[in-house]
Amino acid sequence: MLLNEVLPALIEYWPLVLSAAVVGYLLNNKFWKGLNRYPGHWLAAYTNWWRFFDAWGRKHEWTTLRLHRKYGDVVRLGPNVLSFGDPKAIKVIYGLNKGMTKSDFYPVQQAVAKGRRIQSLFSTTDESYHAKYRRCVNSAFAMSSLVHYEPLVEATMNVFLDRTERLFAETGKSCNFNQWLQFFAFDVIGDLTWSKRLGFVEKNEDVDGIISFLGKFLSYAGPIGQMPFLDLLLEKNPLRLLAQRLGLSKTVFPVTLFAQKNSNERAADIAKIKAYGLPKRMDSKGVDLLSKFAQAAHDHPEFMTDTQILASCTSMIFAGSETTAISLSSVFYFLLKHPRCYKKLMDELDFAVANGIIEDKPNKSVSWSDSQKLPYLDACIQESFRMHPPAGLILERIVPPQGMDILGNFIPGGTIVGCNAWVLHRRPEVFGQDVDSFRPERWIEASLEQLKVMKATMFQFGAGARTCIGKNVSLLEVYKLVPSFLRRFEIYLENPDREWKTHNAWFVRQLEFHTKFRPRNTPS
Numbered sequence: 302m303l304l305n306e307v308l309p310a311l312i313e314y315w316p317l318v319l320s321a322a323v324v325g326y327l328l329n330n331k332f333w334k335g336l337n338r339y340p341g342h343w344l345a346a347y348t349n350w351w352r353f354f355d356a357w358g359r360k361h362e363w364t365t366l367r368l369h370r371k372y373g374d375v376v377r378l379g380p381n382v383l384s385f386g387d388p389k390a391i392k393v394i395y396g397l398n399k400g401m402t403k404s405d406f407y408p409v410q411q412a413v414a415k416g417r418r419i420q421s422l423f424s425t426t427d428e429s430y431h432a433k434y435r436r437c438v439n440s441a442f443a444m445s446s447l448v449h450y451e452p453l454v455e456a457t458m459n460v461f462l463d464r465t466e467r468l469f470a471e472t473g474k475s476c477n478f479n480q481w482l483q484f485f486a487f488d489v490i491g492d493l494t495w496s497k498r499l500g501f502v503e504k505n506e507d508v509d510g511i512i513s514f515l516g517k518f519l520s521y522a523g524p525i526g527q528m529p530f531l532d533l534l535l536e537k538n539p540l541r542l543l544a545q546r547l548g549l550s551k552t553v554f555p556v557t558l559f560a561q562k563n564s565n566e567r568a569a570d571i572a573k574i575k576a577y578g579l580p581k582r583m584d585s586k587g588v589d590l591l592s593k594f595a596q597a598a599h600d601h602p603e604f605m606t607d608t609q610i611l612a613s614c615t616s617m618i619f620a621g622s623e624t625t626a627i628s629l630s631s632v633f634y635f636l637l638k639h640p641r642c643y644k645k646l647m648d649e650l651d652f653a654v655a656n657g658i659i660e661d662k663p664n665k666s667v668s669w670s671d672s673q674k675l676p677y678l679d680a681c682i683q684e685s686f687r688m689h690p691p692a693g694l695i696l697e698r699i700v701p702p703q704g705m706d707i708l709g710n711f712i713p714g715g716t717i718v719g720c721n722a723w724v725l726h727r728r729p730e731v732f733g734q735d736v737d738s739f740r741p742e743r744w745i746e747a748s749l750e751q752l753k754v755m756k757a758t759m760f761q762f763g764a765g766a767r768t769c770i771g772k773n774v775s776l777l778e779v780y781k782l783v784p785s786f787l788r789r790f791e792i793y794l795e796n797p798d799r800e801w802k803t804h805n806a807w808f809v810r811q812l813e814f815h816t817k818f819r820p821r822n823t824p825s
């Protein structure tokens with residue numbers, strides 16, 4: 302009876318009803334659990350579409366930095382999203398046993414195999430699953446494992462240096478340096494994961510178009526991750542995944558296929574390791590990550606299945622190449638844009654060789670242990686990490702249901718909170734008033750106490766239990782290649798007056814970084 306009276310009214314006045322519903326929805330967003338007290342872009346309080354479109358504009362890191370500089374330490378990025386700019390928030394949000402979980406931003410980046418999601422260490426939101434997974438593979442990425450990986454990185458680096466000389470230094474051709482460095486990073490991942498280079502450097506091309514796919518996928522994941530329900534309508538539509546499981550769709554996730562193809566070539570060896578474990582005598586070349594993952598399956602068969610092994614290999618492709626290439630490009634770019642720093646670093650390298658501090662190898666390569674003896678090199682790398690961290694969005698966490706205090710602010714349960722490295726790395730009270738300038742000396746001039754604060758604020762690898770597990774591998778690549786490349790070649794910007802372009806696809810990659818090289822004659 303009531304329905305018969307209400308329904309005609311709804312039909313007659315539907316524009317008014319719809320308008321009222323929309324207004325009610327927007328006002329509910331604005332005042333959601335009292336978050337209206339936090340400032341930000343005015344649209345952010347009403348809808349996540351503002352965040353989506355700003356991320357789609359590929360400069361979201363600068364937007365977030367501007368908002369924090371205008372409004373202070375806590376900025377509202379969405380109806381239930383807060384960004385924290387105070388470095389002291391790192392321990393609260395990302396510390397151990399805080400009850401925080403990852404948001405739905407991360408599953409958007411999950412690979413798919415046969416219609417099923419592959420949960421990696423990075424993309425899973427299940428903290429229990431993550432803890433079990435990390436225990437299985439943690440030793441493979443420990444600092445102590447670097448001694449086993451250095452021969453693999455060294456082999457690829459030597460090929461990269463030789464190919465740079467043949468393709469660019471001897472010919473005088475221009476090099477798309479950011480792409481060339483990503484070729485190097487991908488081949489390192491191939492050597493580290495499967496004990497074979499994948500052909501990017503030898504062929505000077507994007508093998509199987511995987512880099513192109515990765516770029517497009519991350520460009521999708523960044524904005525879509527601001528409104529994750531869109532992923533359920535697009536890439537991970539349940540009907541689409543069901544069709545793959547039933548064999549009605551032959552669509553294969555390219556990164557998954559790429560990892561499977563390279564892993565299948567080692568199927569017999571991996572089966573032996575899973576059954577009997579790694580031999581006690583290690584190959585002098587080093588033990589690759591696929592072997593370590595298989596060893597983890599031997600040690601933890603109840604958890605580490607073939608799916609987890611595949612997920613681990615897939616993660617190496619997703620994160621291992623992109624972030625390292627970005628970091629390498631940053632170091633070289635900032636040195637080239639600051640000739641004083643470039644010369645000072647070269648003076649340090651030449652002095653170290655002349656005085657026997659580092660070994661003078663025929664191909665000019667520098668070992669990991671020797672790179673640790675070069676304080677100005679370390680300062681330049683740390684400053685590059687500070688100026689251009691790979692991740693350009695906040696690392697999202699969900700406040701537990703009971704809510705929690707974050708630096709004197711009671712944040713209600715269910716709120717998404719996080720920090721952005723681009724904001725943290727430009728805090729004047731930590732790094733000095735000249736935070737927008739590249740000045741490596743800040744890392745040398747700082748007192749021990751201040752240096753400790755600076756290092757605690759660095760967020761390029763994340764923080765807490767979810768710190769990037771491949772951090773040490775990435776550092777190994779950076780600290781070996783930068784001094785080796787600089788000793789071997791003189792580098793020039795093709796157009797010194799032009800700034801590079803950046804593209805925030807979640808990771809802030811560089812574009813149009815064109816350089817030329819000349820063989821370098823080391824002064825006596």
